Amino acid sequence: MVVKKIITICQSGGEFETDADGVISYKGGDAHAMEIDDKLKFKDLKSEVAEMFGCNLGTVAVKYFLPGNKKTLISISNDKDLKRMIKFHNDSDTAEIYVVTEEVAAPDVSQMPGSRSSRTTLSEAGVGVPVEPSRSTINNIVDDINEPDPLVDSTFDVVGDTNVSTEVPVPSDFPTPIAFASPYDEKLAKAAQQWQNNITGVGQRFNSVHEFREALRKYAIAHQFAFKYKKNDSHRVTVKCKAEGCQWRVHASRLSTTPLICIKKMNPTHTCEGSVLATGYQATRSWVASIIKEKLKVFPNYKPKDIVTDIKEEYGVQLNYFQAWRGKEIAKEQLQGSYKEAYSQLPYLCEKIMETNPGSLASFATKEDSSFHHLFVSFRASLYGFEQGCRPLLFLDSIFLKSKYQGSLLAATAADADDGFFPVAFAIVNVESDENWKWFLQQLKTALSTTPRGLTFVADREKGLKESIAEIFQGQEVYHAYCLRYLSEQLIRDLKGQFSHEVKRIIIQDMFTAAHAPTEQIFYKCVDSIKAISVTAYNWIMQSDPTHWANAFFQGARYNHMTSNFGELFYSWVSDAHELPITQLVDAIRTKIMELVYSRHMEALDWMRRLTPSMEKKLEKENLNVRALEVVSLGDRIEVRFENSVQIVNVDRWECSCRVWQLTGLPCCHAIAVIMCLQRDPYDFCSRYFTTESYRLTYAETLNPISNSDGPMWQKGESTQIVTVTPPPTRRPPGRPTTKRVSSQEVGRRQLQCSRCKGIGHNKSTCKEFLLEC
Structure with missing residues (x-):
């Protein structure tokens, strides 16, 4: 395996400058180049840059910018940070790092009036010490608290609102940035130093209440203290230090006839001593989202546990998993758009699909309460490619969507002339059910201009598919081949704990051999070997309609394709984009199909042989x-x-x-x-x-973009009817969703076996048979 090396430009000796937009640039200094890869250790990098610039190894700090973000410097302090930096720049050939020498100071912080360090040391306060979050801590994580805090002293109450500011002089000993005594504390101060002057004093104005609250939170994090609201509404905000008896407080209110918020009163000095530091209290979901949004854009699989670690290391704020997870959800919605609003855009999406890709079919339906029911999409290029170049063979399968509102994706894929998968149609439904599968097949029949003669579906016999295929395509030459994967899984479930894992594996192997057998003689020879092991398994197989799954008896043509999960690559596309809002998910699938059609069309131009x-x-x-x-x-x-x-x-x-x-x-x-x-x-x-000709016909048509270049995506057209669509009532269940899709190759492999009931696929702690007996 070839390890990619990144040319790293190392810079030192210059200065960072910040412009009016918050963009940081590096001026002056020297620059050297070196190659790095993900095998490099942080200590080796640090030693090399220290030698490169003649620095003291103990004072060297290494920082970098995320690609596309010049507003936040990211620190590299361990091997994990270094690997992340390399991963973030994986698509680039070069990366820039900045070598900064930082002398670790240990001032007498007790002599600094108004600073949090004058009241308690970081070790005493417990900064950086992970603690188990309590229920009350989680309940306190809110963006806005509109109710006054009854515990706050009412002597600072501000009655009414006025444009006249009561001047509170800012003392000369107003809290200043502190150099903390340990390397960890110093890094904390550096990461949050950009927020130290977010609140400057009386007369400071903000564009909105929200902007003031955000500035206040960041100010509190930078100065390492927690506050609580006394008043908090749309036109005035009063806060005080959370420590009992401390005199630090701020009051801001709206300037009449304007949306501006102005600080009217402020006591900037902390008088509390020995209070417990509670920086996590101010780390609201929206604050976490604002911190991680740019990193999430570069690294979509940014995990909550890594968010917890990074924010603790960079800002000294201890989050719990829930805070990190909710912050990530908010950041994703800010980057991708509202999940709820996406459902209301479905009428416009369907109209745009059929407008930009004539001959396509896009339809949706809602329930009586206007909640989303199902959406069907089949592009003209897919329908043309299937009818002109593909075998009359369709694979029906589904995948669970792990989005905010759950749901499932139903899909029909075909096999092209080179045995590659070809997406024909798909649907997003609120839940996988017999009703939705029947609706999907009805839409698919409508989308196909004519049902191909001898059309064969490879699909599960459950979920109502057996009855739906027979009913919808009644009187036509259509065949239903049972998916062997689902059939074998059903056999294993029905056998329960009768046999050992090894015996079940042999039965499944013989069943697959019998299914592939080209003649009846070979088929019966295979099932007789199963009968010698288990008469129960033999009877089950013979009663499962072999005419629908065994090559020796099947009347249709499925070209030796035995399972319905033929389009694994298609389902991986969906898995990569399942967290997108529904309209963006559809466009992501369209983009993937467009890229597939184009790449395979270009590839086939060089084929000179008659067959693929x-x-x-x-x-x-x-x-x-x-x-x-x-x-x-x-x-x-x-x-x-x-x-x-x-x-x-x-x-x-x-x-x-x-x-x-x-x-x-x-x-x-x-x-x-x-x-x-x-x-x-x-x-x-x-x-x-x-033939190569059929392959080229499959990929002859192109897909067109469906976004609106002149305005917002899915902008309402003049012909669009006003239809209200709300999200389905289902929500994502608690717990971590599954990430692995079971493939047909896994059938017959060693599975988890219950020691109580001898069943497959679970252990005794989750045994349902035992629960039923109890």
């Missing part, structure tokens, strides 16, 4: 076995012999008694031997669905 590359390899593999075969012509009957076996080939009907030709669509070795004896071309006897 994967089919050429399969044909060549069969051709290797031709030399050992003997062709004997007996009038209309042509036999192909090899040792003791004899196969009969009918070239005109494209049939061989081994049935491989009929099952795959490509001539088997027996058929190729006969075709060559007749001096004909084997390519003429390959299914047209495997």
Whole structure:
């Protein structure tokens, strides 16, 4: 594996300057270049830059900017920070780091009037010591508290509102930035020093109450104290230090006839001593969101536990997991848009899809209470590609969406001429149910201009699909092939604890072999081996409609595709974007389909063979076995012999008694031997669905963007009817959602086995059989 190296420009000796917009630039100093990768240790980096610039190793600090963000300097203080920096710059060839020498001072903080350090040391206050958050702590995490605090002394109450400011002179010993005694404290001061002067005193104005509150929170974090509200409404805010008896307090109110908020009174001096530091109290969800938003934009999988660690290291604020998680949710909504508003945009989205991609079908439905029910989308390019170039074969499957309002995505995918997946249609539904699957199939039938003759669905037999397919496509040549993955999982569940894991694995293996068996003789041989192990399993298999899943009996054509999760790559697209609002999720899928169509269209331009590359390899593999075969012509009957076996080939009907030709669509070795004896071309006897021409037809149409370049996305059009759509009532369940999708290759692997009921897939602590018995 090749390790990517990043050229790092190391700068030192200059100065940081901040412009009016808060953008930080670095002026002057020297610069050197070096290569780094994710194998480099922080101590080695620090030693090298210290030697590079002739610095004392103990005073070296290394910082950097996130890509696209020049407003916040990020510190590198350990191996984890260094790896993050490299990961953030993974898409770049270069990165800039700044080497700063910081002398660690230990001033007599007790002599600094008004500073928090004059009351308690950081070690006494417990800064940086993780504590288990209490319920009351979580309940205190609120953005705005509108009720007055009954514990606050009422002597500072401000009655009414006035434009006349009561002058409170700011003393000369107003709290100033402090250099803390330990390296950790020094880093804290550096990270928060940009907020030390957020509150300057009487007369300072703010554009809104919200802006004042945010400035106040950051000021409190920078100066390491906690405050509480006495009054907090849309036109006035009064706060005091949370420490009992402390005289620090601020009152701000609105200037009449304006939206401006002005500080009218302020006592900037803290008189409390020995109080418990509670910086986490001021770390509201919105504050956490504002801190992590830029980093989340670069690193979407930023985990709450990493947020807790980073904010503690950079700002000295101890969060709990809940605060970090809620802050991330708010930041995501700020970056991606409102999840709730996205549902109201669905009418405009459907209109835009059909307007920008004529021939597409996009429809949605709501329930009686206007809550979202389901959305169906099939692009013209997908429908054309399926009808013109793909086999009449559709795979139906679903994936659970882990978004704010949950739901599921139902999808129909096809197989192109090179055996690659091809998205045909998808739907987002409030819940996976028999009703929604039936609705999806009705929409799919409407989207297809004509139902292809001999259309085969590979799908689960549960969820109402067995009945829905038969009902909706009644009277048409449509077949339903049961998904072997779901079928084998059902068998394992029904067997429960009767057999050991090893025995169940053998039964599943024999079942898969029986399903692939091309002839009835081989099928019965496989199931007889199951019968020798378990008559119960044998009876279950024989009663599960083998005509719908065994090659030996199935009447349709599924080209040896046995499971419905053919489009794993498609489901991975959805998994990558499942946290987006519904309209953005649809556009993310459209973008992926557009990229897929374009890349495969361009790829096929260089193909010079008659068949696609994967089919050429399969044909060549069969051709290797031709030399050992003997062709004997007996009038209309042509036999192909090899040792003791004899196969009969009918070239005109494209049939061989081994049935491989009929099952795959490509001539088997027996058929190729006969075709060559007749001096004909084997390519003429390959299914047209495997040709390069069919592949190019599949990817001939392009998808067009559906966003509105002249205004907001999904802007209402003149023809759009006013339809109210609200989010579904379901919400994301508690706990961490599942991240792994079970693949067909995992069937038959070792599974968790319960020691109580001997069942598969759970342990005794979650055994439902035991709970039912109790």
